[in-house]
Amino acid sequence: MTKLFAGFLLGLSMSLAALAQAGEITVRDAWSRATAPGQDAAMVDFTITSPEAARLIAFECSICAAAELHSMTHENGMMKMRQVEFIDLPAGKSVNLGGSGYHLMLMGLKRSLKAGEQVTLTLRVRGADGRVQALPVTAEVRPINAGKPAHDMGSMHHPH
Numbered sequence: 001m002t003k004l005f006a007g008f009l010l011g012l013s014m015s016l017a018a019l020a021q022a023g024e025i026t027v028r029d030a031w032s033r034a035t036a037p038g039q040d041a042a043m044v045d046f047t048i049t050s051p052e053a054a055r056l057i058a059f060e061c062s063i064c065a066a067a068e069l070h071s072m073t074h075e076n077g078m079m080k081m082r083q084v085e086f087i088d089l090p091a092g093k094s095v096n097l098g099g100s101g102y103h104l105m106l107m108g109l110k111r112s113l114k115a116g117e118q119v120t121l122t123l124r125v126r127g128a129d130g131r132v133q134a135l136p137v138t139a140e141v142r143p144i145n146a147g148k149p150a151h152d153m154g155s156m157h158h159p160h
């Protein structure tokens with residue numbers, strides 16, 4: 001009886017693990033920085049892992065006028081941001097946006113961001129099968145002088 005039950009539990013936990021591996025895209029450590037007076041744009045950084053090859057193609061943001069995916073590079077000593085069409089998410093690999101030279105750009109903020117609050121966004125991720133899924137993300141707003149900013153590119157590699 002006990003043995004049977006243990007076997008059942010083992011089988012259950014194995015199938016749960018298989019389920020978790022099969023489907024879920026995970027997002028962690030989402031954060032932004034509190035805005036300075038007059039600042040109407042903000043960056044969001046996070047780490048995202050997709051079990052299947054996928055692309056982050058867009059996001060929605062209720063507190064900004066425009067939501068863009070950006071890359072950032074250094075050119076002639078200047079930091080340049082550009083809008084990109086998508087951000088690749090290789091299968092099973094954790095992608096830290098900031099560390100990969102990307103961020104979400106919240107343009108035309110309708111209000112300021114205050115340290116300690118949370119901002120909810122909805123990511124759009126397209127899988128290899130073309131299906132687009134919506135993924136809610138809650139970003140923590142950190143103090144204006146918070147370390148390790150998304151644009152701290154000092155240690156980055158720039159393939160371009």
Ligand SMILES: [Cu+2]
Nearest residue numbers: 070081103105
């Ligand atoms: Cu940007």
